[in-house]
Amino acid sequence: MEDIFENTVLCNNCNSRTDKIITIKDNFQLRKWLCKKCNKEWYHPGDLQEYNEFKELKNRKFQVKLRKVGNSHTISIPREIIQFEEEFEKAINELLDISLEEPRKLSIYFSRRIKLIKPGEEKD
Ligand SMILES: [Zn+2]
Numbered sequence: 001m002e003d004i005f006e007n008t009v010l011c012n013n014c015n016s017r018t019d020k021i022i023t024i025k026d027n028f029q030l031r032k033w034l035c036k037k038c039n040k041e042w043y044h045p046g047d048l049q050e051y052n053e054f055k056e057l058k059n060r061k062f063q064v065k066l067r068k069v070g071n072s073h074t075i076s077i078p079r080e081i082i083q084f085e086e087e088f089e090k091a092i093n094e095l096l097d098i099s100l101e102e103p104r105k106l107s108i109y110f111s112r113r114i115k116l117i118k119p120g121e122e123k124d
Pocket of ligand 1: 011012013014015016035036037038039040
């Protein structure tokens, strides 16, 4: 199915053609249309919905128990977090990168793929 972002959108204020822009908020990629004439912008509704779900999860504090299994330790990752990104569910039985990012902070990387921003796209 074609994404609505493929379409050319006209500004409902001045009828000018809008520019398609990819913007980054909280490390989250959001597409939007921008009218340079009146500085009005519209976020992609799907991206905005996903961003809001992300923000809700990000602000939520989960508590998990650390368990000892042989010489290692394990934790359970809450279902809500795994279900949020397809990438997480696909990672079952995959090797993940894990690193001690700072004292008392452990990070798990579900993907080594980095989303690239094309030249000319703004960052805010
Ligand atoms: Zn306009």
